[in-house]
Each structure stands twice: as structure tokens, then as C-alpha cells.
Amino acid sequence: MTKKPQMKELNLAFRGNLIQLNKKAITKLVQHHMAHTTWDIMDVHNYHKNGNGWSGIGYNFWIGFDGTIYVGRGFNQGAHCLGYNDTTIGIGYQGHFDKQQMTDAQLKAGIALNAWLIGQLPNVQASDIVGHGDLGNTACPGKNFRMSELKKGVSNGAVEAPNQQVGSETVTNGSIVDYLNSIGKDASFSARKKYATEYGIDNYKGSANQNLELLHKMREGKPKASYIGKRxxxxxxxxxxxxxxxxxxxxxxxxxxxxxxxxxxxxxxxxxxxxxxxxxxxxxxxxxxxxxxxxxxxxx
The missing domain is CATH 2.30.30 (SH3 type barrels.)
Incomplete structure (x- = not known):
């Protein structure tokens, strides 16, 4: 059985009681994009809950740009694919894959998560990995969703933990470069040096530690200006x-x-x-x- 990948539990507050899924009844793993270029799991949760009036985030699991896997509804009935919510698991990916590229870190995380789910669900196999558009009238999960690579990775057992470490000048998957590309920003060294200055990272040289710090700070939000909180x-x-x-x-x-x-x-x-x-x-x-x-x- 495939090892469970690392996941983050955010203890999301849902409205009302969620309905537990019958794992034996699950027949498909449905892949989605949110069709928004920046929204993270909390943005989606708030939108689904307060905008759509649902219990909360409709996806069972969520994968961020950097490959972090989050638990949404988990093994409770989702709200992601009309007519199939009680027989499917919905996996949402951060991004708009008609406008953006799916990151390597997301692909790795998707392979790891789908492979693990197949091991948990007795009536699901790699061929049961589908896009939202396979079950409904929608373009989701977008033309740039790497479906063939995802299925091939799961079928071949090419499962590895998503790389969330950041390299140096030649940064790799799940890195600050991946993140900047995914949100449509310049990822060149000169641009990263400028961002580093804005976020309070001095003497930026593109080292692994500096890139990791920059990725963390940029994902947290806009830099705190030096005058905030002062007299x-x-x-x-x-x-x-x-x-x-x-x-x-x-x-x-x-x-x-x-x-x-x-x-x-x-x-x-x-x-x-x-x-x-x-x-x-x-x-x-x-x-x-x-x-x-x-x-x-x-x-x-």
C-alpha cells in the first residue's frame, strides 16, 4: 500500500454536520482547478461557504502551488461535482490552468495523493482518475492540467514526496521560481533580488536559505512596510x-x-x-x- 503523503490539517470551520463517505461506494477521483490565479485554500473555503452558501470548501483535498497537500472535507461528502458527490473524491488544485501552468510540485503531490487514495478505496484504480469535465459540462480542470502525466505517474508507481525545498540560483520544483511563475511574476534573479529587498531580506544572493525565506514571506502576503506600527x-x-x-x-x-x-x-x-x-x-x-x-x- 502506498505511503500516506504529508498533509496539513487546518481545522476548517464548516457550517452544519458533514456526511461521512462510504469508501466502498467511491468510484472516481475527480481533479479540479479553482479557475482563479491566486486563491489559496482559505480563499476557496470562504468563497464556497460565504459566497455559494455551502458548508465550506467543496473539495475533499487541496494542493497548493508549492505541492503542499491540505485536507478539505477529507473522507466526508464533497460539493465539487454535481450528481457525483457521494461517489467521488474531489481534489482541487490552486491556480487557473487555462491561464497558468500546473507546477511540477503540484504534479508530484497529485501523484502521491491519488496513489495513496487508491490504496484507501477498494473500488478505485488509476484509470478512475478523471477531470471534472469528464463528468460535467465544464472546462475544469483546464487545458494545462497535466492529466496524462498524473495518470502515468500513478500507474507506474512513480510516487515521491513533493519537493518543497528551495534550491539556490538554479532552484528546482516547488521553489520560489515555480511559485513566481505560477502567479505570473518575473522569476529572474534580478527580480527576486528586488522582491527580497521589499520583504526585508538583505544581501540577497539566491542561496537556498534565502530562497526558502523569500518563498515563505511571499506566500504569507504583502511585505510589512518599515513604518507600520511606529510613531x-x-x-x-x-x-x-x-x-x-x-x-x-x-x-x-x-x-x-x-x-x-x-x-x-x-x-x-x-x-x-x-x-x-x-x-x-x-x-x-x-x-x-x-x-x-x-x-x-x-x-x-
Whole structure:
């Protein structure tokens, strides 16, 4: 029996009680893409739950760009293939495979997961791996889904753990390069060096550790700007206006700052007209806006 691949359990909150599947009744393993270029498992879970009104994510399992396998509904009835949800397992893959390429890491993870599932389900074999479009009127899982490679890998027993390690300048499968390509960003060394600076990684040389750190930070979201959470105060020799909404209009002036006075917490920086303002919070948690010009304020 194929060894169970590593999976992540996120303890997703579902609405209502899920219905346990009868493993002997399962006849197909249905492969899907979400048809969205960036959404991860939490985005899909929230959309299926709050947008579609379902119990939660419809897929039984989910595979991210980097090959990480997540448990969705597991061996409970899914909501992924109309008319077949009680006799199939649905596997969702991050990405839009009419617009993007399926990553090598996803292929490896898909082979490992489907092979393991076949070992758990007595009436399923490699020929029962199908795309959503084989059972319904849809283009899912997209023209770039690597179905033949997936089936061949499962049939030949070519099962290996998805490579989630990141190499150096010649990074390999499941790497920062794979990830950047999958989301349509420039993956060249010069581009990665720029991203590294934005995410606070100094002296980027493309080492394995630096690439792993960059991949982790980019998957977490936008970089935290250096001014977030810091104090901003007026250095203007006079009264500096602050506002109760992002505006330069007199009618939205909330008050004035004397030199040396300010706000303890910068929340964000926003563009207002041709300039920028800091979105700030005072000690009571009230939100205001003040110029971000270095001519008038300092950040500490």
C-alpha cells in the first residue's frame, strides 16, 4: 500500500454536520482547478461557504502551488461535482490552468495523493482518475492540467514526496521560481533580488536559505512596510493639520498637532490626491490621517 503523503490539517470551520463517505461506494477521483490565479485554500473555503452558501470548501483535498497537500472535507461528502458527490473524491488544485501552468510540485503531490487514495478505496484504480469535465459540462480542470502525466505517474508507481525545498540560483520544483511563475511574476534573479529587498531580506544572493525565506514571506502576503506600527510626530514649526478621513479638504480637519506631538501607531500609508497620508491610530484606538511628507513629520 502506498505511503500516506504529508498533509496539513487546518481545522476548517464548516457550517452544519458533514456526511461521512462510504469508501466502498467511491468510484472516481475527480481533479479540479479553482479557475482563479491566486486563491489559496482559505480563499476557496470562504468563497464556497460565504459566497455559494455551502458548508465550506467543496473539495475533499487541496494542493497548493508549492505541492503542499491540505485536507478539505477529507473522507466526508464533497460539493465539487454535481450528481457525483457521494461517489467521488474531489481534489482541487490552486491556480487557473487555462491561464497558468500546473507546477511540477503540484504534479508530484497529485501523484502521491491519488496513489495513496487508491490504496484507501477498494473500488478505485488509476484509470478512475478523471477531470471534472469528464463528468460535467465544464472546462475544469483546464487545458494545462497535466492529466496524462498524473495518470502515468500513478500507474507506474512513480510516487515521491513533493519537493518543497528551495534550491539556490538554479532552484528546482516547488521553489520560489515555480511559485513566481505560477502567479505570473518575473522569476529572474534580478527580480527576486528586488522582491527580497521589499520583504526585508538583505544581501540577497539566491542561496537556498534565502530562497526558502523569500518563498515563505511571499506566500504569507504583502511585505510589512518599515513604518507600520511606529510613531509619527510633527516636526513642523506651527500647527499641523490631521483629518478624520483621507483628504486634504478643510472640512475634514479633525485637529492640529504642535511640533513634537503625534500619534503612537501608524496603521497604513495611503495615496490622497498627489500626495500621501499616514493612516494613524491614537491611544484610544481612533483613526485619523496625517501627511506623510518628510518635510512635516518624522517616524520613530
Amino acid at each position: 509619527v510626530e510633527s516636526k513642523h514649526n506651527g500647527q499641523l493639520r490631521f483629518y478624520n478621513k483621507p483628504s486634504w479638504s478643510d472640512k475634514y480637519v479633525a485637529g492640529y498637532l504642535k511640533e513634537g506631538y503625534g500619534f503612537p501607531d501608524i496603521v497604513d500609508k495611503v495615496k490622497v490626491g498627489k500626495g500621501y497620508q499616514y493612516k494613524v491610530k491614537n491611544s484610544k484606538g481612533h483613526i485619523y490621517y496625517v501627511t506623510a511628507s518628510k518635510k512635516y513629520v518624522r517616524v520613530e
